[in-house]
Amino acid sequence: GNSVTQMEGPVTLSEEAFLTINCTYTATGYPSLFWYVQYPGEGLQLLLKATKADDKGSNKGFEATYRKETTSFHLEKGSVQVSDSAVYFCALSLDSNYQLIWGAGTKLIIKP
């Protein structure tokens, strides 16, 4: 079946540290891949996406590259800020299936 696996949280970093949140997927066909972010008390917001292999999605200093050979879509940021503290969700969508299939989410805590 189709699934998404994310690294477990919480991930705790100091401000200005380098961030990586791992995401791997299993899918039939060629999925589109997404990272969504959920700030405390708010809804899910699309952070970035990639629709085909080797595409790089980027937004707000975050980036992720669609790696078909490793079935991965790891989220990275070079220098995190306290305001990046949130829960990050990796998700996939198949052309033939409009559903988003989600990982369990990774809570990120940035300490000043």
Added chain:
Amino acid sequence: GAGVSQSPRYKVAKRGQDVALRCDPISGHVSLFWYQQALGQGPEFLTYFQNEAQLDKSGLPSDRFFAERPEGSVSTLKIQRTQQEDSAVYLCASRQNSNQPQHFGDGTRLSIL
């Protein structure tokens, strides 16, 4: 521009009561989705509408759950005879077309006592 709006933000009900959750999608968005998010988990798909047609309801956990979108805009998720396991955040998302991402509302946090 207005995003996806859900109401109420919080709902507390006693076990056995019926509840209705409302979603106002972004104007012009054809597709509408409902998800259920348990605490500490990712969202789980419930149902999908394209305009007023409910094309997929395979994720609805039981026949106590019912969703409608009669005019292809506002949608209501109804849960009858609520149970404690129904406690979760219910998320609504809309999408302009299949090439666009889903946009989410802030959700309704449902607590069943």
